[in-house]
Amino acid sequence: MPADLLRQIFGFDDFREGQQEIVQAVAHGRDVLAIMPTGGGKSLCYQLPALMREGVTVVISPLIALMRDQVRALREAGVAAGALTSGNTEAETDDVFAAIRDGALKILYMAPERLASGGTLPLLRRAGVTAIAVDEAHCVSQWGHDFRPDYLRIGELKQTLGVPLSAFTATADAETRAEIVTRLFGGTAPVTFLRGFDRPNIHLAFQPKDGPRRQIMEFVAARPGQSGIVYCGSRAKTETLATALNAAGHSALHYHGGMDPEARREAEGRFQREDGLIVAATVAFGMGIDKPDIRWVAHADLPKSIEAYYQEIGRAGRDGEPAETLTLYGPDDIRMRRAQIDEGLAENDRKGADHTRLNALLGLAEATSCRRVMLLAYFGDTAEPCGNCDLCQNPPRLFDATKPVQMALSAMLRTGEWFGAGHIIDVLTGNETDKIRQRGHDRLPTWGVGTNWSRPQWQAIIRQMMGRDLCRPDPSRHGALHITDAAHPILRGETQVTLREDSIRRAKPAFTPKMQVSEEDAPLLSALKAKRRALAEAQRVPAYVIFPDRTLQEMAERRPKTLDDMARINGVGAKKLESYGTAFLEVIAGEAAPMHPQRRALAGRPAGTLFDRLAETQQRLARGQDGTEKPLSCSTSQLRRIAETRPASRDAMSRLLDEARLDRFADAFLDDIASL
Incomplete structure (x- = not known):
């Protein structure tokens, strides 16, 4: 059942x-x-x-x-x-x-x-x-x-x-x-x-911010005509980015919680109905959007946690087809997220947990190997390297970071674990500030020991240390970094640590977008989408309610010629076959032959083939074996019941046909049933 x-x-x-x-x-x-x-x-x-x-x-x-x-x-x-x-x-x-x-x-x-x-x-x-x-x-x-x-x-x-x-x-x-x-x-x-958290169809990618507006615009330009979401950290950014996307020739709109409710509903409705529309939005947008064919999600700013990141990218590719993500991150993002946690009203244990969740996201951003392995491990899943993330496709350059990590950990300890990353970097690079002099930190053994690394490099090292959970911000000390138990073996020289070489150079795209169908089938897919959009707009429903992208792709690839063929396409149930089957079949194969509703109910099923055989037999015997008897036929409802129940004997057939029709058709119908 x-x-x-x-x-x-x-x-x-x-x-x-x-x-x-x-x-x-x-x-x-x-x-x-x-x-x-x-x-x-x-x-x-x-x-x-x-x-x-x-x-x-x-x-x-x-x-x-x-x-x-x-x-x-x-x-x-x-x-x-x-x-x-x-x-x-x-x-x-x-x-x-x-x-x-x-x-x-x-x-x-x-x-x-x-x-x-x-x-x-x-x-x-x-x-x-x-x-x-x-x-x-x-x-x-x-x-x-x-x-x-x-x-x-x-x-x-x-x-x-x-x-x-x-x-x-x-x-x-x-x-x-x-x-x-x-x-x-x-x-x-x-x-x-x-059931696991893996979404293998989603390509994972992160980039350090290096002209973030340009990075987003290039990402979008490489994916013309695809529906996508750009998540932004502020309401103002959603508006300016949507304006820039429209100016560049993309169809885009903005969405945030400060908009009038009617404007928000209109934005949601357009995104669901229109193919290829882009929404620049805050996280207020998304949970209520049940659109299966979103092809990409980009984060113009770092999400607030690894759970939020995973839910937000999960809005892409819900139809199981290839989808892409890009997450940009930089020091300002991290400071903003830390401040949001520290300035919140939660208890310190909750703040500590939130910092740990953010650290996990930073670890994912600064990962040295397959991102999917690290992401799934956070949720308790195991996986092999996926081949579908930027690091699998372009492995990063790594270096032995044991020495600088030991320096940073030592500086945290020697300053009493009372300071954030900025002050620790000042100590390591010998930057003599008023705070340094007032606290005598220019006399510490770690003063100026890290001048071989620039300030941006130290920022990247400490970000990766937090991602590895070697140090955490302490909410009770206003975000001061304290070292964790995992850091002690490194300090004692018992464990080495390998990190990525952080680069702020302009990142090169590592992933070529996949077409939804072959070049040969692309024009038909476009025609099917046009038909879907016309039907959706006429009914004022989202396009996917008619059929999702995946169903249209299968139509374009398999090119059904009959309603029976159409009924075998994934996503075409009996009600949708009745409502839309003929309209889409006409796009694919031209005018479709009409089909009786009783026969259409059997479309794509073995009973449908038997129904056709029974109808042919009935037509052949309509005037008896010799063609001279009184015309006689069964109703389409009777033929459907016979096709569905497949009676195996004349006695069973008698429960469906009266005596006259039983004499005329029973033996031939039983032969048809036995032959199929």
């Missing part, structure tokens, strides 16, 4: 890796925690079980845009879904209440904030809720980077309704996972699926 629904409703022949076991556990009423990579198909893992069970599944999801998009996509696939959000019109809310009242709803989306309303629990009881699904479950955790207090009510809702709960997220380290279990499942361990 799950496989049948997967094909019939969603149009997929097979589950993605890891989906089937999760679907079965959720469908069987188990409590489930699933950590799956972005683009790994999390939503299907609660949508499909909702169709397999009685009653309504309520989905708690964090952003209105995400819920509205998923409801649109489900309705396009023929699923009775609705959402109760603050963005609803009165008519939309009335429709949802009517569907609940009539018992016609299968999936109900709502924001966690709605759980604070006194009327929500009685509503869910009347709706007949039999399961709860929680999307972006890391929001329940104080350690999660998108903490939402209203998520804390979900565990109470589960207990009150007495129904199973499934929780899904893409980014949850061990601390976050433990808190999810406590908050949502009451400490009782759910069935946990840790």
Whole structure:
């Protein structure tokens, strides 16, 4: 049954890796925690079980845009879904209440904030809720980077309704996972699926800032016509960068939390509907954007943590096709992120944890070998070198940094671990400042011992030391660097350390963008996208709701000639075949022959071939064997039932046909069934 629904409703022949076991556990009423990579198909893992069970599944999801998009996509696939959000019109809310009242709803989306309303629990009881699904479950955790207090009510809702709960997220380290279990499942361990964090289709790349505007513009120029996001550290930068992109001939807009709500909705809508649009945005943009064909994500400024980085780049390539990332970073970014942590209101242990998370991101930026190995190791995964990151493709030059690292660690210790990187570098390079003289640090044994390295080189060395967790900022000492246990063997000369030679020279691109299809198929793909856009604009829905890029690429490559061929394309379910199959077939093969709705329901299935054989036999015998008898035929509904049930005997056939049709067609129909 799950496989049948997967094909019939969603149009997929097979589950993605890891989906089937999760679907079965959720469908069987188990409590489930699933950590799956972005683009790994999390939503299907609660949508499909909702169709397999009685009653309504309520989905708690964090952003209105995400819920509205998923409801649109489900309705396009023929699923009775609705959402109760603050963005609803009165008519939309009335429709949802009517569907609940009539018992016609299968999936109900709502924001966690709605759980604070006194009327929500009685509503869910009347709706007949039999399961709860929680999307972006890391929001329940104080350690999660998108903490939402209203998520804390979900565990109470589960207990009150007495129904199973499934929780899904893409980014949850061990601390976050433990808190999810406590908050949502009451400490009782759910069935946990840790499906890995790897997104092998995403190319990872970092560059030190060296004219960051130019670096971003060159990156975008090398990828014409592709949808992408440029994340910026400030609202002002989103506006200036979008202006520069438009001036350079790219279609771009900006997005940030300070915009008017209507302008933000318009920006989100355009990005979802239009191919090749670029958004320069703050991190306020993204979690609610369910667009599978974003081809790249660039960071014009360093993200705030490795979890934030991973979630933000995870918005690219959700369709599984090749996608690219570029992250720029520099000393100013690091100072800004440190200040945000230190100036926050969190307790010192939380600040320390946030500095450690930022250190992990710096370690990734300054990595000496495969970035994917280091990234996955942070989340507890192991991997072999990927061949799909800038360091695998262009290994960096390394040097034995044991001596300068020992110097830096010694300077930190001799200054009492009370100072930040700037003061430590002044000591090492012999830069006599007022602070140095006042504290007598010009008389330390480490004074001026590092003059063989320039200030930028020392900055790079200390960045890499923090990335290796050899030193950390101490929130209780206003970000002063203190050494960690891992540094002591290096100080004692027991362990060597190898670092990258940091260069601020202009970086050369190390990755050639891949075309979505072959050069031969590119014009057809463009025509299919034009048809998709026209249909999407007419219905005012995102383009991918019609078909995702991956489905159009398969159409362009396989070039189906009939609706049966079209039904075998991944992503073309029965409802979408009925709604759009003929329109896209006409783009590919010209005018398509009409097909009866009863036959179209069997498209792409063995029963469809049998239906055609039965129809031919019926036509041949319409006037009997000798062509002289009274005309007689079966209805298309009868032919469909025979094709689907494949009766194996005349007796079984008699339950589908009356006596006259049984005498005329039964033996020949049984021969057709046996031959296929």
